[in-house]
Amino acid sequence: MQQYHDALKTILETGEVSTDRTGTGTVATFGLQSRYSLADGFPLVTTKKLHLKSIVHELLWFLSGDTNIRYLTENGVSIWNEWADENGDLGPVYGHQWRKFPALKATDRTDGDDPLFLARSVDQISDLVDTIRTSPDSRRLIVSAWNPGEVPDMALPPCHTLWQVRVLNGRMHLQLYQRSADMFLGVPFNIASYALLLAMLAHVTGYEAGDFVHTIGDAHIYSNHMEQVKTQLSRSPKPLPRLRIKREVSSIFDFRYEDFEITGYDPDPHISAPVAV
Numbered sequence: 601m602q603q604y605h606d607a608l609k610t611i612l613e614t615g616e617v618s619t620d621r622t623g624t625g626t627v628a629t630f631g632l633q634s635r636y637s638l639a640d641g642f643p644l645v646t647t648k649k650l651h652l653k654s655i656v657h658e659l660l661w662f663l664s665g666d667t668n669i670r671y672l673t674e675n676g677v678s679i680w681n682e683w684a685d686e687n688g689d690l691g692p693v694y695g696h697q698w699r700k701f702p703a704l705k706a707t708d709r710t711d712g713d714d715p716l717f718l719a720r721s722v723d724q725i726s727d728l729v730d731t732i733r734t735s736p737d738s739r740r741l742i743v744s745a746w747n748p749g750e751v752p753d754m755a756l757p758p759c760h761t762l763w764q765v766r767v768l769n770g771r772m773h774l775q776l777y778q779r780s781a782d783m784f785l786g787v788p789f790n791i792a793s794y795a796l797l798l799a800m801l802a803h804v805t806g807y808e809a810g811d812f813v814h815t816i817g818d819a820h821i822y823s824n825h826m827e828q829v830k831t832q833l834s835r836s837p838k839p840l841p842r843l844r845i846k847r848e849v850s851s852i853f854d855f856r857y858e859d860f861e862i863t864g865y866d867p868d869p870h871i872s873a874p875v876a877v
């Protein structure tokens with residue numbers, strides 16, 4: 601995970617001090633890209649201990665279309681607690697947009713002068729897998745969580761905004777555009793989560809998992825994470841662990857928590873940090 605350390609160093613060396621919504625203050629760089637080849641191992645940060653459990657459950661929860669934190673809390677995952685309302689709801693966040701992106705289709709009928717629309721919803725994940733199967737050379741394999749009409753109703757507008765898949769020579773690649781990135785707390789989760797998603801998509805469609813390309817808009821280190829980042833950068837990255845999918849799974853929606861095994865993960869101790877709300 602030298603790439604992750606390099607990104608942190610770039611922000612410390614070239615970033616600019618900024619105010620932000622949470623009132624915490626950051627050092628930020630706008631526009632940063634890193635590439636993680638899954639052939640080198642599974643990109644789980646080794647210079648602090650990460651809980652893969654939270655990452656796997658969060659991804660399965662997104663894929664199920666759920667936007668209430670109940671499933672997460674039942675599985676001991678608390679990372680979304682601060683943003684949920686009293687019923688555990690987050691509004692139409694990732695799961696909703698991935699599986700039920702609302703769309704209107706114009707019809708040729710009218711009501712007086714007003715055009716009539718047909719309301720439907722788009723299951724972007726099913727469509728993605730179907731298109732990979734029917735048109736593997738497609739350059740249109742995109743999933744968007746950014747829905748301008750619904751952003752005001754979301755507890756937090758999506759940070760991982762849009763992603764694209766591309767299959768080249770039997771290898772599947774995935775690129776994420778992340779509009780805003782908490783480099784110390786959120787990003788290690790985001791990298792592992794999208795690498796896992798790539799491994800799952802490659803598994804169900806029969807391709808080799810290739811590169812995860814992480815493109816970031818505002819890449820920031822919060823002012824109250826500086827000591828933690830320095831501690832982490834004083835440590836040396838170790839060889840990456842390996843991910844194994846233990847069972848033959850044919851649908852992207854059939855994965856279970858128990859299907860994943862990580863071997864060879866020998867991280868340095870955990871470094872705790874406050875999350876900016």
Ligand SMILES: Nc1nc(=O)c2c([nH]1)NC[C@@H]1CN(c3ccc(C(=O)N[C@@H](CCC(=O)O)C(=O)O)cc3)CN21
Pocket residue numbers: 650651654678679680683756782785786787789871872873875876877
């Ligand atoms: N400021 C901020 N940073 C984020 O990374 C973030 C948000 N807000 N809001 C929405 C989600 C929630 N995410 C989070 C929230 C908390 C942790 C966190 O506290 N991580 C700890 C322990 C995690 C655990 O329980 O396994 C860590 O040390 O990584 C990580 C990601 C990512 N997102």
Ligand SMILES: O=c1ccn([C@H]2C[C@H](O)[C@@H](COP(=O)(O)O)O2)c(=O)[nH]1
Pocket residue numbers: 621622756757759760780781782783785786787790876
């Ligand atoms: O998956 C995620 C979700 C959130 N973040 C971080 C990025 C920012 O620090 C905050 C969001 O604040 P905005 O003011 O809406 O940008 O959450 C992340 O890194 N990864």
